[in-house]
Amino acid sequence: MSRRFVPVDRRILEQNIKARYHAGDIGTEDALHLFDELLQCAGSSSIRAINYLVTTVGRDSPALGVSLFNRVASANVAPNSMTYTILVDCCCRAGRLDLGFAAMGHIIKMGFAADAIVTFSHLLKAICAEKKTSYAMDIVLRIMPMFNCVPDNFSYNILFKGLCNERRSQEALELIHMMVQHGGSCQPNVVSYNTVVDGMLKEGEVDKAYTLFSEMLRQGISPDVVTCTSIISGMCKVHAMDKAEEVLQQMLDRRILPDAATYNCLIHGYYLLGHCEKVDRIFKEMSRNGVQPNIVTYNIQIIFARAEGAQKLGKYLIL
Incomplete structure (x- = not known):
């Protein structure tokens, strides 16, 4: 079987794009210029490099990312499942959930649905952001299994976040x-x-x-x-x-080191109850565990010191 010939210039360009993408060395303007250059000589092997460029552009401008996809589709370069995943993400972040669903339809039609867990996740996040978590639940619990796309922890965690944001x-x-x-x-x-x-x-x-x-x-x-x-x-x-x-003791037993936020909760709680001696104990424990007080810690102290001072002054004035 003969090996398909890839022009040397195109291969070098694709390798350059890949290397620069992984090095984080392509900005939006560069990606647009490289996209124009690659599309003039693109072949079937170019889709990976094209995906890198569309991803880069789509991060800054989702709408422009969608536009680049349309140019790919008209250039006789077959998009793969990753291209459609990038497209769905761009559509969702551009506020065009309808186009995202249309792209998802193409994925299902082309038989990519079973491996489209990341693509579904983009849709789920966008749906939950619009406070339509019930619909997202239907996708995870019914539609995804229908196409042999098994939901993962990330899918469910999107639902948990959406439900809790809706106070459910x-x-x-x-x-x-x-x-x-x-x-x-x-x-x-x-x-x-x-x-x-x-x-x-x-x-x-x-x-x-x-x-x-x-x-x-x-x-x-x-x-x-x-x-x-x-x-x-x-x-x-x-x-x-x-x-x-x-x-707190369970944390220490499991060797989970409390941070300043953990101790601030306890300090605030004991201050509210007027248990100043226990506040002192918490401060000493912070020091033993090498946790430095932060601005919140000092603000709590200042607020309660002022309140205590005002209370003492009030008693003095009454006398």
Whole structure:
């Protein structure tokens, strides 16, 4: 079988584009000039280099990225699945969700749907951004499996974020439970739990958030500093300082180093309760763990120092 001949100039140009793209050495203007140059001599092997250029342009100008795709389609260079993924992303970020769905239709028609998990993700993010998370759920739970495109953690995490942004954290919780009970290969991860815990706390569902945190530990999902700090913050807001301290101890036991934000929650909580001796203990613990107070820490101190000073001055004036 004879090997297809690729002109030396074109091959060098394609290799140059690839090297510069991976080195982060192509700006939008350069990409446009290179695109014009490549398209004049492009062949079937040029689609990878074209994808690099369209991606670069689309980052700064999604609408211009869509325009470049149209030029590719009319230049007899067959787009591949990655080209369509880039197109869907550009359409969604340009606010043209309708064109994104049209491009997705081409992907399905060409038989790329099973490998189009990233493409679906672009659509899901855009749909959730428009507060249409119920539709995004239908895509993940029904449409994607229909085309043998198995949703992954990233797909579900987009749903969790969308539901919580719409103050539907209870539905997000039910979705987590559904994933766990299904027992499939796609299970909630630390990002999933962090998102839903944060959503519940924002809706004032502190007890449910703490329960979900406990479930997370039972499932063997190791929390991170974001998870623990969110829970500690929620506990401090309802003055459940014993539970907040319990989570702090769990962090230390798991060798998850608390940061300034973690300690700020505890400092603020104890100040609100007037437990200044416990505030001193937290400051000493911060120092032992090598955590430096930040501007928020000092602002909390200043606010409560002023409040305490005003209270003392008020008593003095009354006397």
